[in-house]
Structures are given as C-alpha cells and as structure tokens.
Amino acid sequence: xxxxxxxxxxxxxxxxSARRAAGSPAVDTRVLLLIHAFPVNADMRTDQVEAxxxxxxxxxxxxxxxxxxxxxxxxxxxxxxxxPPSLDxxxxxxxTLLDVLGIERVVLAGLSMGGYTAFAVLRRAAERxxxxxxANTKAEADGGExxxxxxxxxxxxxxxxxxxxxxxxxxxxxSRETRAQxxxxxxxxxxxxxxxxxxxxxxxxxxxxxxxDSTPLLGRIACPTLVVASEEDEVTPLxxxxxxxxxxxxxxxxxxxxxxxxxxxxxxxxxxxxxQRFLAxxxxx
Ligand code: MLT
Numbered sequence: 001x002x003x004x005x006x007x008x009x010x011x012x013x014x015x016x017s018a019r020r021a022a023g024s025p026a027v028d029t030r031v032l033l034l035i036h037a038f039p040v041n042a043d044m045r046t047d048q049v050e051a052x053x054x055x056x057x058x059x060x061x062x063x064x065x066x067x068x069x070x071x072x073x074x075x076x077x078x079x080x081x082x083x084p085p086s087l088d089x090x091x092x093x094x095x096t097l098l099d100v101l102g103i104e105r106v107v108l109a110g111l112s113m114g115g116y117t118a119f120a121v122l123r124r125a126a127e128r129x130x131x132x133x134x135a136n137t138k139a140e141a142d143g144g145e146x147x148x149x150x151x152x153x154x155x156x157x158x159x160x161x162x163x164x165x166x167x168x169x170x171x172x173x174x175s176r177e178t179r180a181q182x183x184x185x186x187x188x189x190x191x192x193x194x195x196x197x198x199x200x201x202x203x204x205x206x207x208x209x210x211x212x213d214s215t216p217l218l219g220r221i222a223c224p225t226l227v228v229a230s231e232e233d234e235v236t237p238l239x240x241x242x243x244x245x246x247x248x249x250x251x252x253x254x255x256x257x258x259x260x261x262x263x264x265x266x267x268x269x270x271x272x273x274x275x276q277r278f279l280a281x282x283x284x285x
Pocket of ligand 1: 036038208
C-alpha cells in the first residue's frame with residue numbers, strides 16, 4: 001500500500017516496507033531507498049519492497065507526476081524559463097521525504113533515471129548517502145542525438161499522449177527474450193507506465209535532457225557502491241556500465257543474465273540477490 005506526505009500542497013507518494021511489517025519488532029533501522037526509472041514509477045519496485053533484505057527498511061518514492069505523486073505546476077515545465085526543470089527538483093523531494101520520515105542516512109539505489117537522480121542527491125547531500133547502488137544507468141549527459149530524440153519524444157507526447165511514448169520506449173526497456181517469451185512482464189511494465197501523468201512524463205524528459213555530466217562526480221564517490229548491469233541492456237550497455245564501475249573507487253559489479261534495461265523487473269530474484277550480497281558484504285547483513 002502506498003503512503004504519502006505533503007509538501008505545501010504537493011503530494012509525494014511512496015512505497016514503504018515498514019508499513020507492511022506493522023506490529024513486528026522494529027529491527028529495520030537501516031534504510032534502502034530505491035528510485036525508479038522512466039517512464040515507470042515506484043510500482044516497478046514492489047518485488048523489492050515486499051521482500052526487503054533482512055534488517056532493512058525499503059522505501060520507494062514516486063517522482064513528481066509519477067504514480068501517486070503530484071506533478072509540477074504546468075508553468076514550471078516551460079523549457080524556455082531561465083531555470084528549466086532540473087533533476088535537482090527530484091533530489092530535493094527525495095531529501096524532504098527523508099526529513100519528514102526522520103531518516104538521516106540511506107543506501108541509495110537508482111535505476112537508469114533513478115541513477116541520474118541519485119547523482120543529483122549526491123551533489124546536494126553526499127553525507128546522507130552511506131551506500132550506493134547504480135543500476136542500468138550512466139553518468140554522461142545527453143549528447144546532441146539523445147537531445148534530438150528527447151525533442152521527438154516531447155512532440156509525440158504532445159500529439160499522442162503518454163501511451164504513445166510508452167509504446168515507443170517499450171521495445172528498448174526489456175530484453176528480446178523477455179519480450180518474446182514473457183508477455184506478462186511487458187504487460188506489467190506497460191500498465192505501470194501508462195498510469196503516469198503527461199505532466200510527469202514531460203517533466204522527466206525535460207529533466208533528463210537538461211541533466212549535467214556526472215562523470216566528474218564518480219571519482220569523488222567514497223561510499224561502498226554496487227553497479228548493476230544487464231547483459232542485454234540496449235539503453236545502458238554492459239561496456240558502459242563496466243566503465244562506470246571502474247571510475248568508482250569502492251565499487252563492485254554485478255552482471256545480470258537474461259535481463260535488459262529494467263533489470264529488477266526482468267530478473268527480480270537475481271537483482272535482489274545482488275543487493276543482498278552487497279549489503280551483507282559492505283554493511284554486515
Ligand atoms: C530510464 O529507463 O529511466 C530511461 O530510459 C533513461 C533515459 O531515457 O535516459
């Protein structure tokens with residue numbers, strides 16, 4: 001079940017494993033915070049929230065305009081403003097959620113756009129991150145071709161709505177094998193994504209398009225870090241993930257077989273196993 005907080009009048013929804021365990025002893029003091037990819041929402045994290053690693057509380061927020069979180073005011077999504085929408089907005093929301101929940105530090109995990117957001121959180125408040133999981137993501141900013149693709153996506157969204165954007169993206173989000181043999185996985189991703197608001201999707205495209213290069217940050221990441229890559233990821237291919245891991249000092253790499261871009265949905269067991277091994281090795285269980 002989703003919980004929510006309000007900042008001014010804006011609602012932020014989130015999944016929280018602690019609510020599921022209400023009544024059981026409060027041993028779950030360590031927090032793993034999972035940030036979702038585009039164009040899905042916190043529902044991509046239900047497997048991890050429903051089966052948290054022993055001794056860990058798992059929280060998965062919906063970013064602005066996704067799932068149960070309110071979108072920005074439409075005027076804030078004007079790309080011609082002097083200060084266009086930025087991933088810093090997502091980072092601020094994540095940090096405010098932690099403040100409201102009274103959580104000082106987390107192991108922060110982001111998949112793809114969730115990873116871009118994790119970099120924004122690190123830039124603002126590295127002291128609140130004592131461990132990091134970067135899954136199927138990249139540190140580089142969009143180049144010219146990628147930005148042109150984002151512009152096309154914005155036009156498609158304006159003309160044909162969220163479903164058209166989701167259908168354009170779906171073939172790249174899952175491995176060929178998953179799409180051919182496990183139609184239910186593709187249906188799940190589609191049904192999560194089409195429920196998101198057009199303003200949420202527009203805001204995310206603008207924020208990803210405007211995001212800074214995070215490669216200078218990689219050498220400064222000092223906390224234990226797990227990089228999760230998939231063998232069949234077309235969006236953030238394995239070679240790039242290996243390069244990312246090499247630039248982070250205290251890092252491990254897990255490569256998931258039989259997974260494309262949305263690795264935690266395609267291979268939830270392997271994904272959870274990689275996280276559990278990392279937490280046990282680096283945080284003692
Ligand atoms: C995601 O999975 O979050 C997106 O594919 C990332 C992107 O488009 O850069």
